[in-house]
Amino acid sequence: MVNHKSLIEGLVNKPSTQKQLSNAELVEASIRRGEAVLTNTGALRAQTGEYTGRSPKDRFIVKDSVSDSKIDWGEVNQPISQEIFDNLFEKVTTYLNDKEELFVFNGYAGADPHTQLQLQVVNEFSWHNMFAKTMFIRPETKEEAAGIDPEFTIVSAPTFKADPEVDGTGSEVFVLVSLEKKIILIGGTEYGGEMKKSIFSIMNYLLPEQGVMSMHCSANVGENKDVALFFGLSGTGKTTLSADPERDLIGDDEHGWNDDGVFNIEGGCYAKTINLSKEKEPEIFEAIKFGAVLENVVIDEEGNPDYDDGSLTENTRAAYPLDHIDNARIPSVAGHPKTIVFLTADAFGVLPPIAKLSKDQAMYHFLSGFTSKLAGTERGVTTPQPVFSTCFGSPFLPLHATVYANMLGDLIDKHDVNVYLVNTGWTGGEYGVGKRMNLAHTRSMVRRAISGDLELGEFVKDEMFGLSIPTSVTGVPSEILAPINTWESTDAYNEKAQGLKDKFIENFKKFGPESAEIAEKGGF
Numbered sequence: 001m002v003n004h005k006s007l008i009e010g011l012v013n014k015p016s017t018q019k020q021l022s023n024a025e026l027v028e029a030s031i032r033r034g035e036a037v038l039t040n041t042g043a044l045r046a047q048t049g050e051y052t053g054r055s056p057k058d059r060f061i062v063k064d065s066v067s068d069s070k071i072d073w074g075e076v077n078q079p080i081s082q083e084i085f086d087n088l089f090e091k092v093t094t095y096l097n098d099k100e101e102l103f104v105f106n107g108y109a110g111a112d113p114h115t116q117l118q119l120q121v122v123n124e125f126s127w128h129n130m131f132a133k134t135m136f137i138r139p140e141t142k143e144e145a146a147g148i149d150p151e152f153t154i155v156s157a158p159t160f161k162a163d164p165e166v167d168g169t170g171s172e173v174f175v176l177v178s179l180e181k182k183i184i185l186i187g188g189t190e191y192g193g194e195m196k197k198s199i200f201s202i203m204n205y206l207l208p209e210q211g212v213m214s215m216h217c218s219a220n221v222g223e224n225k226d227v228a229l230f231f232g233l234s235g236t237g238k239t240t241l242s243a244d245p246e247r248d249l250i251g252d253d254e255h256g257w258n259d260d261g262v263f264n265i266e267g268g269c270y271a272k273t274i275n276l277s278k279e280k281e282p283e284i285f286e287a288i289k290f291g292a293v294l295e296n297v298v299i300d301e302e303g304n305p306d307y308d309d310g311s312l313t314e315n316t317r318a319a320y321p322l323d324h325i326d327n328a329r330i331p332s333v334a335g336h337p338k339t340i341v342f343l344t345a346d347a348f349g350v351l352p353p354i355a356k357l358s359k360d361q362a363m364y365h366f367l368s369g370f371t372s373k374l375a376g377t378e379r380g381v382t383t384p385q386p387v388f389s390t391c392f393g394s395p396f397l398p399l400h401a402t403v404y405a406n407m408l409g410d411l412i413d414k415h416d417v418n419v420y421l422v423n424t425g426w427t428g429g430e431y432g433v434g435k436r437m438n439l440a441h442t443r444s445m446v447r448r449a450i451s452g453d454l455e456l457g458e459f460v461k462d463e464m465f466g467l468s469i470p471t472s473v474t475g476v477p478s479e480i481l482a483p484i485n486t487w488e489s490t491d492a493y494n495e496k497a498q499g500l501k502d503k504f505i506e507n508f509k510k511f512g513p514e515s516a517e518i519a520e521k522g523g524f
C-alpha cells in the first residue's frame with residue numbers, strides 16, 4: 001500500500017526544501033539554478049523546451065470509488081487505474097526526494113471563503129513555484145501559509161519522463177488527477193499552465209457539488225457595479241478583453257458564481273503575449289515587471305522581451321499577480337453579472353462580430369461551445385482548428401456539460417442577464433483568406449454591449465443562424481457587422497456558413513434526446 005500522504009510530507013519536510021519563498025528569493029533561485037533569466041522589464045523568463053502548451057491527451061483521472069459514477073468519462077476525462085497512479089506516484093516522489101532542493105507553496109483557490117480550497121504545490125523547479133505563487137491566491141504571511149492544511153496537492157516533476165510502456169501513460173508527459181487521494185501528479189512537461197488548469201478542473205468538480213456554478217471566463221465590473229463575464233476557450237480574448245482601464249478586473253480566466261455573485265478562483269493572470277504591444281494592450285504590457293513570469297518569450301540582445309518573436313511558440317505567456325493590474329479588485333469578489341459574452345474565435349469567418357442571444361439561444365450556444373483551438377494552446381495545434389468545446393472550456397470540465405449548462409441557464413433567468421455572442425476570430429473570409437477581427441472594433445462592441453447602449457438600438461435577424469445582429473455600433477464600421485458583406489463572394493459565404501450550420505446540428509446530437517428541446521428552441 002502506498003501511503004500518499006507520508007510520501008508528500010517526506011518531500012515537504014526535507015531540511016533542504018524551501019517553503020513560501022518571496023519573489024526575490026524565487027527569482028534568485030531560478031537564476032542560480034539556470035532555470036530562467038531576468039529581463040529588463042524585471043520579469044523572470046523561462047523556456048519550457050518541447051512542450052509549450054497543454055498536453056490534453058496526457059491528462060487522466062484515476063477511476064476509483066469516488067470518481068467512477070461522477071465523472072463524464074470520454075476523450076477529455078480519460079480514466080487511469082489506481083495502480084498506475086500509485087506506481088508512478090512512488091517513482092516520482094522517489095525521484096524528487098533525490099533532488100538537492102525542492103520548492104513548496106501553500107495557498108488557496110477561490111476567493112469566496114465558504115468554498116475556498118486550501119492547496120499545496122511541491123515543485124522541482126523554482127520558477128514553477130513562482131508561477132504557482134503568482135497564479136493561486138497567496139496567504140498574507142508565512143504563519144498563515146504554515147497553518148494551511150492542504151486539501152489538494154500538486155506534485156510537479158518536469159524532468160521526470162515517463163516510459164509509456166512501463167508506466168502506462170500516454171507519452172512521457174503525464175497529468176494525473178486523483179480525486180480520492182486529492183493529488184495532481186504532473187511530469188514530463190515544463191509548461192506552467194498545466195498547474196493552474198489542473199486546479200481549475202478540480203474546482204469544476206468541487207464547486208457544482210456545493211451548488212456553485214464554475215466557469216471558464218474572465219470577469220470585470222464597472223462603476224455601477226455592472227459585472228460582465230467573458231467565456232471563451234484558450235486564446236479567444238478572455239484576458240485581453242477583461243483588461244479595461246474603465247472597469248475593475250475581477251479575474252481573467254476562472255470564476256465561480258454563488259448566491260452573492262461572482263468570485264475569482266485565482267490570484268493572478270496568464271496572458272498570451274504574442275504580438276503584445278503597449279498601444280493595443282497597455283494594462284497587460286505594464287503588468288510585465290518584477291514579480292511576473294514570462295514563458296517562451298524571446299529576449300533580444302539588450303535583454304528586452306521581443307513579443308513579436310514566435311519562434312519558440314505562438315503560445316508565449318506572461319503570468320502576473322492580480323495586483324499588477326491597477327484597477328484589479330482584491331479580494332476578487334463582486335455581485336451578479338448583468339452581461340455575459342460568449343467569445344468564439346470562428347476560423348470559418350462566418351459568424352457575426354457581435355449578436356444578441358435570446359435565453360434559449362444562450363443555452364444552445366453554451367452547450368455547443370463552437371470556437372477554435374488556437375495555435376500553440378495545445379500540443380500539436382499549429383493553425384486554428386474549429387471545435388465544439390462545451391461550455392467554452394470542455395478540457396477542464398470533469399462533470400457532464402449539462403450540469404454546468406443547467407446551472408448557467410437558471411442563473412441567467414434569475415438575474416435577467418443579457419447574453420451576447422462575440423466573434424473574435426476571422427472576418428472577410430476563413431482563416432488564411434480573411435483576417436483576425438480588429439481588436440479595437442471588438443473592444444468597442446463589447447463596451448456598447450456592457451453599457452446597455454446596444455440594447456437600445458436596432459437589430460436585424462440574420463437568415464443563416466437566426467442571430468440578432470445590431471445594425472450599428474458606435475466606433476465600428478457598419479459594413480463589418482453582417483459577415484456576408486465582408487466576403488468577396490456571397491455564394492462562398494453562404495456555402496461556408498451552411499457548412500458550419502450543418503456542423504452545429506450534427507454536434508448537438510451528442511447531447512441526446514434530453515437536450516432536443518434546447519436545440520429546438522435555441523438552435524436553427
Ligand SMILES: Nc1ncnc2c1ncn2[C@@H]1O[C@H](COP(=O)(O)OP(=O)(O)O)[C@@H](O)[C@H]1O
Nearest residue numbers: 234235236237238239240272424437438439442
Ligand atoms: N478581436 C480580438 N479580440 C480579442 N483578442 C484578439 C483579437 N484580435 C487579436 N487578438 C489577440 O488574441 C489573443 C487573445 O488571447 P487572450 O486574451 O490571452 O485569450 P484567453 O484569455 O481567452 O486565453 C491576444 O493575443 C490578443 O491580442
Ligand SMILES: C=C(OP(=O)(O)O)C(=O)O
Nearest residue numbers: 054193233234235253270
Ligand atoms: C492556460 C490556458 O488557458 P487560457 O489560454 O484560457 O488562459 C491553457 O489553455 O493552457
Ligand SMILES: [Mn+2]
Nearest residue numbers: 238239253270
Ligand atoms: Mn487567458
